[in-house]
Amino acid sequence: MRPPQWIPAWLLLLHGCATALLPKAADSRTDIRDCSTDPPYLPPTATDTTARVAALRGAMRALGVQAYVVPATDAHMSEYISARDARLGWLTGFTGSAGTGVVTQDKAALWTDSRYWTQAERQLDCNWELQRTTWIESIGMWILEAVPVGGNISLDPFLFSIDTWNSYRQALQGSGRVLLPIDTNLVDQVWGDQRPAAASSEIYSLPEEFTGSSWQEKVARIRQEMEQHMRHPTAVLLSGLEETAWLFNLRGNDIPYNPVFYSYTLLTNTSIRLFVGERRLAPAARSSLRAACPGPLCVELHEYEEAPAHLRQYVQGNVTVWLGTEYTTYGLYSLIPQEKLLEDSYSPVMLAKAVKNTREQDLLRAAHVRDAVAVIQYLLWLEKTVPRGEVDEFSGAQRMDALRQAQEHSCGPSFQSISASGLNAALAHYSPSNRSSRQLSVDEMYLADTGGQYLDGTTDITRTVHWGTPTPFQKEAYTRVLMGNIDLSRLVFPPNTAGRVIESFARRPLWDVGLNYGHGTGHGIGNFLSVHEWPVGFQSNNVPLTAGMFTSIEPGYYQDGEFGIRIEDVALVVEAQTEHQSGEKPFLTFEVVSLVPYDRNLIDISLLSPEQVRYLNTYYESIRARVGQELQRQQLQEEYDWLQRSTEPFPLGSAAAATATSTTGTLALTMLLSALLPGLQA
């Protein structure tokens, strides 16, 4: 099961609930708004939604709908959505990325998680109750109170995942209310011509030098999997935008941060239907797709909107359609008769994409070397400018973006930069704005979680630094986060191991002293695709780790109201060299491809085991070898010198000595000394 749709899955804590998201303060909280006065008090940031809500209610009445549910997602379960899909934002005024709205004839409510409570209070007007929880059960209970028996609860089935649909169905089961899908989206209907236009920018082929294999090879491979499958599916249906982009080596600009485009694909054993709109394709892309027409490697181009109709027609035949339920909406899913359906959590394309071939691995490695250059430039720049009081969170983030942009093959940031100083970093997902931005200071810790899109790869890295004197607790916490990062990075594990069962190694050094963090430990990442690429990672619904997968490793620690630490690297799953071999396949481990040193000012080396120090020194050697060379190539001498300083090997002695403290190792030394000293004194 995916987590509730409006929480980015990788953010969720793996152990029970996400403590960071726990609505523990929900009861005692006072709303910024005061809707009890006349007129109500609303902050100036609130949006007047009276007309919009009234229009929606009109549309609902016309169709006999008592409650209408509006999600924050698009029809492809995308993590980032375009303005045209921001229905919830338009209807409610709330622009957070996660939430659900429900409107009845006399009530309206928005559900969102604790990251967004303050933002919601600032943006909602008094048409909206704010519900400070995220579980569908709670939405269901609210609906049951608001809608009498016999009432219709409606939603657009093309905006809900199968799981979410089933959760609503379950919540309303046996209640006498009807869950009624309506294909016409009622928000779109009342939004009318104010709604942003459909994407029309060009869709282009990724240059061959940046692809792992041709789209024809990818299609052939998927068809082979179809043939070899026990159930002999005749078609694969692709709904995830990354899936189509990857399969055809196409990219676009329809969505922020992710270079994808609105599309569906129906790949059958004899035909290929791409639903995207022919006029959007760059001429070269169009030629590549149409070169083998007619024939089994001819891509038929259809309008984006025609996908459901084609699917409906296709399933009339003696066919079996293979799909991944995690990225397919209930709307499409319900078009396929159950006996013609072959469902897995992830489509074969999603799974193929997750394992990078050696060419793709090399591309991603290369992108990380140039990305490291930009991050190192940024860290050095901060070192020089922060003490002068010249940087705030926002200008820092801008600088980081600009430095990346200057690197070869750059295509902008891969997500909105998290640039957080002091207590702001304790909010795991804080992003600064021009209006509210804290000045960086030598007296505070600073956390930068940033990433870039390059034609050869997507990057994502977090470094936490302190330019002054950290407190002993800050230093301990940072070192323990680092130890966790190291312990997971250097872990050797059997093939077919699920990330979920090894991610605790990243937490153990914190657990040892009663600390923890409230988010996931990592997520997959693409070759110039998504920065959070499923189904790779350490969550319960991730697939087992396989050589060729890339995942982030990102433990952290957050001290409410004080500071936040996260140390994030991207790592490639590789085969391990082990003393023994059991089983048919070699064991696995990680090769870290993010190549930026950690802040020495925050490391208490005495806490590290000799193995951890040895690992760290080896990692630093590889940074020197790979990034040092690139810095020289780019003639960045000052950065080169900084890198040399920052990657000086740590003495093993201090760690070993620390390990021996209060052991008979020390005792033996003391005894030896007392045995020898008399001789000396004699």
Added chain:
Amino acid sequence: MRPPQWIPAWLLLLHGCATALLPKAADSRTDIRDCSTDPPYLPPTATDTTARVAALRGAMRALGVQAYVVPATDAHMSEYISARDARLGWLTGFTGSAGTGVVTQDKAALWTDSRYWTQAERQLDCNWELQRTTWIESIGMWILEAVPVGGNISLDPFLFSIDTWNSYRQALQGSGRVLLPIDTNLVDQVWGDQRPAAASSEIYSLPEEFTGSSWQEKVARIRQEMEQHMRHPTAVLLSGLEETAWLFNLRGNDIPYNPVFYSYTLLTNTSIRLFVGERRLAPAARSSLRAACPGPLCVELHEYEEAPAHLRQYVQGNVTVWLGTEYTTYGLYSLIPQEKLLEDSYSPVMLAKAVKNTREQDLLRAAHVRDAVAVIQYLLWLEKTVPRGEVDEFSGAQRMDALRQAQEHSCGPSFQSISASGLNAALAHYSPSNRSSRQLSVDEMYLADTGGQYLDGTTDITRTVHWGTPTPFQKEAYTRVLMGNIDLSRLVFPPNTAGRVIESFARRPLWDVGLNYGHGTGHGIGNFLSVHEWPVGFQSNNVPLTAGMFTSIEPGYYQDGEFGIRIEDVALVVEAQTEHQSGEKPFLTFEVVSLVPYDRNLIDISLLSPEQVRYLNTYYESIRARVGQELQRQQLQEEYDWLQRSTEPFPLGSAAAATATSTTGTLALTMLLSALLPGLQA
């Protein structure tokens, strides 16, 4: 989801498939039987099932059934079953604990896992194909080939879990075959008066000194949970035999090894119905249950067979029935209308039973002290008799059982002893018999996995020993298994952590050198109840760990055809003392309550970290304190001396020195010496 019903869940490997159970040799294997000759060759151990199968086919024809599925379980999803429930064994001749049989008019097949292939070949006659796999999909495909469209596939719905039923339904979905439940069990029908009689032995109350709370307190607590539940269930239905036994503090002898009795309970907010047969209750038990009649704490006694009828009648009313799906058969489940059903994986009784109160904890601790005495007596006896060639696996197991039996409050073994020497121990679940039993030898490793039932608790412990000179690899493997046991036992972790996400700590020392083991890492255990007590443990379907739960911790290593190692202790989840505290609840750790030292002959202390040595020494101190006293009380001086020798603290020096090897720690010492020595020499 539970694993396929016929594999004891705790045996399953957590990472992907159970390598120990992988049918990798299935294709290349030659059957011991030769059914191609006339007459066929069959080993003398095969059972002639021709008449039985023919009789079943007759019963099937009479009901228009084309395929009949026979499971190995009973109506309570029990791990061990009585002879009366051994339907599969009677029908097929195969007496293994795990399997499924399917009979059609012209074919019959048995599915079982690799542990049982040889046994099945020895016991089946040529009426039966042996299918060397365990997945329901494979059974489904076999059925689809054997049964034409329109045919009926039947089974007894009171012998299949809800999950298993759904798996069959899914396997046959859209195939045109009908999955037809028949309440009359056809095997029982043809078994007739040859079938063993229903259990009739006495059911008795556990003496008050051995209970954690009165049955009335337990009932009140469950009723309180019902009241407080959002859905306000009016009744709890109990199908698991442990559940009823625990709730009423009753015990019986209906099933081998587990002191339970055939029963169901329907606990409503105003009444208590126990389906067990009044005449089976000991007078004191009956009085205790009937003391408050009539009234809400009056236990109404009904015949065991009447449970379905009562349930059917009860759900006519305005009621909600709460049940745990893991222990309820599809037969009972399907009697309850969906809207009157409140389903969780485990009933509230199962969850209450899983967390032992302080009284129950003390009882279990005390049982483990006496159990340790018996195991120590056994280990010392082996040390003396094995070199004389006087012990084999079977006589060893008998000795162990006898030593336990002599301890106070003993009620026999808690499972069939695993007593395995040399290569036999590489089969994780080998049990010796009188006919085939390997002699114990100073040249081989020996593994004993045994446990006892005592009125105050159930025990389960594995020790592996070598009385001669182990190979370096055996020593390394043993030490790494021990390191895994220690690392998990001493782990500090947050409240609400699932066992699944921490069990890798028990594997890591093996993983480091490319080794692993193919079974789970532990399971819950009861107070004079089941030795494998769900839902506690380290599997994916176990509930999060909570203070008061007991679980085994049992990493191992198995070298095919050579030797097997397992080190198993039972541990109590307790609150940890941590330097910091984050969150509202304290972090957790384990207190190991099995109190038997490990084999020093097999420990390579240089592999252990100082922390591991320190932990081991502390554990040995607690063995000395608690078991030493009991040995003296029992006047077992020789065993007391053995215990002192076996629990000598390990020098921290060797571990610390080993850690320092090839570190500058050693270097510093060398430098110090060379600085001092000239002074000495001068």
